[in-house]
Amino acid sequence: MSILEASLAIKDQILNDRHNLHRCPEIGFNLPQTAAYVQKRLTEMGIESQLCGGPIDKQLRDNFVFAGFPDMEASTGVVATIGKGEPCILLRADMDALPMAETPGLVDFTSEVPGMAHMCGHDTHTAMLLGAAKLLKDREDELKGTVKLMFQTGEECGCGSRFMVEHGVLENPHVDAAFAIHVMSNQEVGTLGYTPGITSAAMDTFMIKIKGKGGHTSTPQLCIDPLMIANQLYTTLNLLSCREIDPRETVALSAGKCGGGTAANVIPDTAEIQVAARTFNRDVTNHLTKRIPEIIDHTVKMWRGDYECIPFHTPSTYNDESLCQELKPFLTEIMGEGKVQQVPCMAGTEDFGYIGEKVPAMFVTLGVGGKDAAPMHNPNMVVDEDMLPYGAALHANVAINWLKNNQK
Template sequence: MPSRVTNETSRKIDTIVDEISSELIEIRRDLHQNPELGFAEVRTSAKICDYLDRLGVSYRSGIAKTGVAALINPEGAGRLVGVRGDIDALPITEQSGLAFASQNKGVMHACGHDAHTAIALGVATVLRKLGGDFKGRAMVVFQPAEEGLGGARAMLADGVFDTQKPDIMLGYHNWPLLPGGTIGWHPEVSFASSDPFDITIGGLSGHGAHPHLSIDPIVAASQLVSQIQSIVAREVAPLNSAVVTIGKIEGGTARNQIPDAVTLQGAIRTHSEDVRSETKDAISRIAEGVAIATRTKINVEFLQGIGVVKSQPDILKTVVDSARDLLGEEHVVCLPQGSMGSEDFAEFSSRIPSAHLRIGSKATDRDTMLHRSNFDLDERCIATAVRVIAHAAVELSEGA
């Protein structure tokens, strides 16, 4: 199907992106230097609102404490296209050596949400400055607390879509495994589900010299961890994707004492809702068996998780075809697999037809990856993303 974006509109988008790219990079660096954790992005939210005020765009702020939702051309025709950018940082001490490194001790934009915020502001700017060339409608959502704190769910609970609900949502994440100037996509799963869990193993404390008079939760924990790892190896089909990780174990205070309890914390990640459910059931079943075998009491608690991020095929095709027209076939990469990382964009994509992109951001001066203390990105990703997403928003909003 031919693009609905005219050559003239496309040229205008390119011109606007060229005009604002330097400012967007400055914004990204300022946010990088002043990172804030989830639900505490007070300065970040204020900067977003100040920018939108100068742009002359209507918005709601204070959604889920620090979230912002801006409306572009709300009286326009066509479908309402939502664009989501996350704004929070991580509790990581920065060791990047950047001139604009974090000034907030122990807090760092190690996942590139500073760039995501700049991209969302850029998309809002392009759609606003297109004027009459954008006849559709858009909502740009600046979401707090993506990093495991439930920011998307909190915005939904706080009524971000109560007045106007997007017909389509577009999401994106920078991707250090692809070079700047490229776009990545996957036809099925973009990001995995994530389900955190806590396990408490209760035993009976005693002297290490008399184990028969105790019930040892450490031995039980060892067996439980080992058997849990067999779930993926022996219960999940080899061509399906699943990971079970135990990331934290606590128990005991002395080398010669058997403790009363051991606690474990972990997470399940899958690309399938069926595998997700089956893996939870398997952990509970194994825990029951280990408890019987070791005479312990084991409690498994699954905390609120997030689902799989999947793109709707027809929306994804429109976005990918548009990106190919803009960037060239060689710069739009079909990824061989989805990520086992999670993204709470799933809260939107599970409710609204959506598409999600990976934005090539591989740093040219360092070996790094998301959530590393030396993280940086190729800032070309900002202009590339703004251009692609703005085009897609125009096409999707004005399409039938």
């Protein structure tokens, strides 16, 4: 039986895992229920696992509380290995959900947690990697080395993989290569996309709390209006890309959160704006990360306000070109001729980049929808579940064949 045939044979289990995870989403680094579910399933397969992470630095915790996440005391990533010896390839799946609601009745396994939902497909990633774990465990005697499974927390925070790297996910045994899959609802079903070199944008986030002086809207001269300052700030920052950046470069700057106040006739004491700049060129990134803090400082002080700003950086994901060339035949074997396609780099950000900074890595996108489907991070996002066994088979086929080709 081929890897794909074996994966299709366990489709019901893969979907059951996905549905169970979808009903009980958790956000951020601390995913106790999700991690426990993953470890329980691995144990049922005869695979030992352990948590990767630990207490989170208080300053980092406070920064994410400021960003709107719950207070997260610890990271609960899960790591397991199958096989033994050298070399070692890492397969990664992220597990965290989003702080948003899902459209009720969209699926018959809708999120049961108010304000949280798997609208970026990380439940499918976890289910596919659990499926791959089953396939690989059943073939453990055939493995010419070690497969390390990385079930990651905090991808939506932009640094979950960094936290796991700092806690040793790439060691014991040392990882020689890494592979990850992300489903894409706007990508044609049955296609696999990849980009040699820079694969995703770097993202620099600035979380800004503006402090003004509240009062009645009839006496603005007695107040310092933080909402007006936030508005001026957003407008000014958006001028950067058209006046200080080469027009042949790509910059996407948006405010995903902006607001404050309680009533139309009250100027508030404070306002908040969170701005993210996505870039592909390191020189552009460096210029913006120098100029944005300057503009924040000058704009707020020009209007007599004060502020607190927390910056945060997530690097681009880089696909090793040699590894892409090596793995493409193993991907084609599962997807079929013409289905593995080189695509333009994506404007989204993916913290798998922290893995790619340390070892050769390949990140691919699996089409589970189409151009007219609801996009990722949308309350109506759905996936074609028929593709999930293909994702599990991709993981397993890559691992088996890469190990075979890279004996030490």
